[in-house]
Amino acid sequence: xxxxxxxxxxxxxxxxxxxxxxxxxxxxxxxxxxxxxxxxxxxxxxxxxxxxxxxxxxxxxxxxxxxxxxxxxxxxxxxxxxxxxxxxxxxxxxxxxxxxxxxxxxxxxxxxxxxxxxxxxxxxxxxxxxxxxxxxxxxxxxx
Numbered sequence: 001x002x003x004x005x006x007x008x009x010x011x012x013x014x015x016x017x018x019x020x021x022x023x024x025x026x027x028x029x030x031x032x033x034x035x036x037x038x039x040x041x042x043x044x045x046x047x048x049x050x051x052x053x054x055x056x057x058x059x060x061x062x063x064x065x066x067x068x069x070x071x072x073x074x075x076x077x078x079x080x081x082x083x084x085x086x087x088x089x090x091x092x093x094x095x096x097x098x099x100x101x102x103x104x105x106x107x108x109x110x111x112x113x114x115x116x117x118x119x120x121x122x123x124x125x126x127x128x129x130x131x132x133x134x135x136x137x138x139x140x141x142x143x
Contacts, residue, residue, distance in 0.1 A: 012069075013062055014038035037063055041073070046080065081105070 017034035024030055037053045041063065044053075054060045064070050082102060089098020 012038040012041065012065060033060070033062060042076070 013034055014036055015034050016036065020032045020034055022030050022032055033054050035053060040053045054063060064073065082105075085098045085102040085105065086095070087098070088101055089095040092098075
């Protein structure tokens with residue numbers, strides 16, 4: 001029996017095959033998506049027009065098979081946006097305007113993160129208060 005490398009078991013598909021039906025160890029049938037997924041991933045990052053090849057963004061395991069690919073995808077999203085501010089500055093002939101746009105974007109990101117953290121802390125305080133009053137956490141699991 002030929003051995004398979006771990007990379008081939010966790011890579012993103014790049015083929016022209018249709019769906020493949022596989023039988024799991026439990027005997028159930030599972031449909032696995034095929035197609036030119038790998039070549040479409042960076043296009044998905046460049047164009048912010050919706051989901052990926054299978055319509056679930058990067059939540060599908062064959063679009064994002066490992067934590068390393070997840071990190072690289074997040075890094076690409078940040079770096080592409082940051083690089084476009086520099087491109088803007090070069091296009092208008094004043095690189096300082098690109099840096100100013102980058103600073104504004106970072107400030108907006110910081111503001112959004114601060115609001116999210118504050119909302120999360122308020123929510124957890126309410127949850128802790130409700131648990132202390134009722135003595136049960138399972139009633140408030142949706143918070």
